[in-house]
Amino acid sequence: MSRQILCRDNFRFKQNGVSMFKFSREFADISFDQMLICSHPDLIDTEPDRLCRLRTAFTDQGFSGRATDEAVICDYLVSLGRSYSVANTHRSMLSQTLELLNCNVCLNSKRISRVIKGLFNENPPMPRYVETWDVSKVLIYLKNLPCIETLSLRDLSLKLVCLIALTTAQRCQTLAALDVDSMSWSGDTCTFYVKALLKTSKPGKSSTVVKLYRYEKDVTLDVLTVLKQYLSVTRKRRKSRKLFISYKTFDEVSPSTISRWVKEVLSAAGIDPIFKAHSTRGAASSQAFRAGVPLRDILKTANWASARTFATFYQRDVSDGSVFANSVLQTAA
Incomplete structure (x- = not known):
């Protein structure tokens, strides 16, 4: 069955209307381009900068999927900015992704949880609007x-x-x-x-x-x-x-x-x-x-x-x- 490349850098392909990343269970040789992320099809189009930052963190910093790589995860979450909601959303995404790859990193570890809590204390999430217009x-x-x-x-x-x-x-x-x-x-x-x-x-x-x-x-x-x-x-x-x-x-x-x-x-x-x-x-x-x-x-x-x-x-x-x-x-x- 033919596969149609949807976006640059071969980030994803489309088969039977379902968009996905290329996937391999050999984590030693895996790159970010090969991850399977079960997410909305528009993710690549709407957030290319964040995804590129994630790929850089996982490849350039030598992420191997072991528990000792918690520091790489923490550095990545902090690099997203000071928004608690953004960091927490990305932690959830990583939790699902790394589980598919049989990684041993616990996204609910004390170190990562304290980083998330620190981001919350530094910049508590606030509603966009406290009132509305007429x-x-x-x-x-x-x-x-x-x-x-x-x-x-x-x-x-x-x-x-x-x-x-x-x-x-x-x-x-x-x-x-x-x-x-x-x-x-x-x-x-x-x-x-x-x-x-x-x-x-x-x-x-x-x-x-x-x-x-x-x-x-x-x-x-x-x-x-x-x-x-x-x-x-x-x-x-x-x-x-x-x-x-x-x-x-x-x-x-x-x-x-x-x-x-x-x-x-x-x-x-x-x-x-x-x-x-x-x-x-x-x-x-x-x-x-x-x-x-x-x-x-x-x-x-x-x-x-x-x-x-x-x-x-x-x-x-x-x-x-x-x-x-x-x-x-x-x-x-």
Whole structure:
């Protein structure tokens, strides 16, 4: 069966749709290029610098797979920077990898554990956001845009991607994977069946389903109306069956492009630039929670497995510190 080289330096090959590293159990002759790492297929493309650093640590420093090589592991974890979460994630990856290679290094040894604890004490992990932005600001901006029939393809693309992001609380990766061939219309509902491999994809889990619903109270914010206009404008020009295409080349766009589009809308709406495109998940779901939407429906829509994930990483309030300060100072009036 033919094997297709996917990236430079022969890091991995693809066989039957599964990406993997070359593998050998002869550790004395093994190099980093020959390791089998059971991870997401996009790992090589998204983190080449860290992987090259790992290869350097394992080859240049003479890693042999014996228990005495704990110092090499510690040096590598420290070289990643002062982030506890990054070092702990790489320790988990190494634990799985070295187990496949029958190595004797214990990643939970006292020495390695103390290095990880030291990184935690030096730079404790903090949430990216302690509060979220006001969804109404973005909706008002989208509502005040000109009629969709007169919008340029660029503005129409940005409006649609932001409406879908807010009404579904999906990742940019999921939005980029939406396909017009996997789109189904039923009354006032449009359903997308995502067949691509996503961050949350795993064996035994059903594919992601994204549903869009009609909003009759305000046609300017009706995602289905904007979607139909977008499909009509791009029908004869599109070079890809993906829903979102470039307004310049008319070919499919990557998740990073979707992210950039969302950021442009947030910036135009006056949202603080510290918020990334991914913050739409937290902002939309937090707004739905404050509006009284059942937690079960929020988890299902955003594709979260547990309420703990939502409460820990996404549920945030729209804070206005001036309300407290003004209420205190008004007592002198």
